[in-house]
Amino acid sequence: MDQPALLEMRGITKEFPGVKALDGVNLTVRAGTVHALMGENGAGKSTLMKCLFGIYAKDSGTITLDGKEVSFKSSKEALENGVAMVHQELNQALTRSVTDNLWLGRYPKVGGIMVSEGIMRRRTQEIFEELDVHVDPRAIMSTLPVSQRQMVEIAKAVSYDSKVIVFDEPTSSLTEVEVEHLFRIINMLRSKGCGIIYISHKMEEILRISDDVTIMRDGQWVATRPAKELTMDEIIRLMVGRELTNRFPPKDNVPGDVILEVENLSGKYTRLQEASFQLHKGEILGIAGLDGSGRTEVLENLFGAMTKGSGTIRLHGREIRNRTPRESIKNGFALLTEERRATGIFGIRDIRDNTVISNLKNYLMGGICLSDKKMKADTDWAIQAMRIKTPSQSTQIRSLSGGNQQKVIIGRWLLTKPEVLLLDEPTRGIDVGAKYEIYQLIIELAKEGKGVIMVSSEMPELLGVCDRILVMSGGRLAGEVDAKATSQEEILTLAAKYV
Template sequence: MEQPALLEMRNITKEFPGVKALDGVSLTVRPGTVHALMGENGAGKSTLMKCLFGIYAKNAGTIVLDGKEVDFKSSKEALENGVAMVHQELNQALTRSVMDNLWLGRYPKVAGLMVSESVMRKRTREIFEELDVHVDPKAIMSTLPVSQRQMVEIAKAVSYNAKIIVFDEPTSSLTEAEVEHLFRIINMLKERGCGIIYISHKMDEILRISDEVTIMRDGQWVATRHAKDLTMEEIIKLMVGRELTNRFPPKDNKPGEVILEVEHLAGKYTRLKDASFQLRKGEVLGIAGLDGSGRTEVLENLFGAMTKESGTIRLHGKEIKNKTPREAIKNGFALLTEERRATGIFGIRDIKENTVISNLKSYLAGGFCLSDKKMKEDTDWAIQAMHIKTPSQSTQIRSLSGGNQQKVIIGRWLLTKPEVLLLDEPTRGIDVGAKYEIYQLILDLAKEGKGVIMVSSEMPELLGICDRILVMSGGVLAGEVDARNTSQEEILTLAAKYV
């Protein structure tokens, strides 16, 4: 006999100008269970959760929490009534401490007037000890890697003693060890009777951690099944509405002569100590490594986004400096950053502006005027080529799903016609169908003679799409492997070499 529902969302509808984001979607979550929510980017998963959490006002439908009908008008009201959410895009006060971020808006006070730092510190340590989170409460958020910031956000959600906790792509920035840690926290919450809503594109995680799975497509409910009765192939078919037989396109690019040479690259004030490698024309070069290994710093130093301490960069045999991103773009480099919300998109600007922003010189139509016609044509190209789901070019980019935002950024950089494309976690938070499209785009660029360097936390992705893989460990290049003749075990062994 099934337990009574802890949360019921019935026939939820949400409309934005020009698009119906949710069309009569229902979801039931029972106490002490993990209910996975799956679907392609733009399917409406995050929108449904934002309606629950009081970020969006639903147009129709009913929400019942613990037997009582609710309609939260703000996230503060949701939190006060036992609903917490760990968002996919971290929105933290980066210049404040971990402790401040944990208690923002609910600081413990002495005599109702003065904020008590000692009480804050004590409560923070208690929560971190309970969850086995090893982060300094006094550390400034901006100094922490994304994975630790994610764990702080998870600890914050747990600290509300919520009845329902929503995890939106919680493992997109976590290492394998940290994923295991998160799963232990989720199992502890289940034992307390908490209801967990888990949004992820990682199907192996879904099948392992979930009790029930609800699948959405194009803003509509498709199916709800017990996780034990589902296979990866069935989930994909329900998500995309078609069979997807191959996870990766065929690797038919043919690397040619060396176009980029990097010797003893080291970053100032970063983890990167020493990296030397070559990139060939038409090659997809992967970079693997544990969190904090210096893999992102390799890309940021090449792009001039970080200060280079030492090392030489040669493009076609000619030494270049790339002291700034502007200089790097001029030299034919493009960088897709790991955190699209913080460093990738201009949230309040529209799709067109976000698409053309890195290529404005090509739209000059005399004097300081820009050709609106040419900008619209290029934006149309990006929307079509990247299969971006958007009502129009004038839609604010922040209203798109995370995956569609990522596609806009990739389209932006392709318009600059880069010779070397640097990709940091290019498929983070992107569904299986869109991932395939991005993989195909990467391989098409390689076939056109572009050089691609790609950082990824997902080893199957690196093995499936790359020609060679560099492995970083402790800020040093620990080794290089042929993607066709290596294994995850060999890569992990190299990744742990200097830890």
């Protein structure tokens, strides 16, 4: 017997200046099921969920929860009525503890007056034990890796005893072991009768965890099907409106001479220890490893975003320091950071400001003012080259989808004409069609003679795009493999070497 409808959204529309984000979208989520929501970046998935969660006010349509029509005016109201959302971009109080973040806005009180630290700690521990989450409740959020912060956010959503929980790209910063853990939590929630809405671009996950799949395109509903009736190729066709026969473009870049030499690179305040490697002109060098293995630290120490403890960096045989990001940019380095919202974009600024911010010296006229004409031209180039979906240059970047925000950042760095491009999870939260475009762009940059170092937690991505792969484990370089000749099993074995 089919499960009853727990949530029904009918004819939902939402317009922003210059764009119709949702056009009569329908969604039905059954109790005790996982309902995947898929579509390219800009398809309207997150907008639809924000209308459900009270972040946006829908223009028209109806939302029915457990047989009762609702229209939440705030996320607080949604939470209090049984709808929780785990956002892709974490928005946490980083200077507060894990426990504070879990109970922020609803601190348990004694006698309705005094906040009870004891009750908070006990309830936090009970929730963590139920979910098998191993995070210190006393830890300050900023000291935790992204994956553990994500688990705290998931625990917070579960703590509301919600009827409907929305997971927006929940595995984008999780390792394979942590993904398995998340799936156990989701299966537990499903068995309790919760309705799970699962947004992801990872089709293997969708086909594995979901009962039903709804696909959107350009703000409209395209199809809803049982997951067991869908294939990866069919999902791609419905998402992009065309066939996409290969997930990765042909690798026709040819690595040349050594462009970058790194010897005994160690971080002053991180686990990174004595990493040594070379990067060739026109090469795409991948970095694999488990979360906390030191992958990101390699890039941040190269770029001067973290204080280098020791080690030597040579570009074209000449030793360089890269003590700060500013110095690194002058030396021809560019860094695409892992956490787009926290360290990549200026959310309240428009597309143009976010595009030209790293290249302002090139727009100076007479050393006094900036050339509006040049900035406009370069922003136009970035929008066209990156295929950024935006109404105009003056649109605030935070109103774009995550994938389009990422494209703006990549365009920003290309305008600095870097010789070495450092990419940390460059396709995180990006749909399959946009991923292909970014892969093409990375390969084209390598063909132009750029050196590319790319960190990714998706091993098929590393195998499909890179020439060589370095594997980090416990802050050390555990090995190096040829992307054409290795396997996921060999990479995982090396990744566990020093754990």
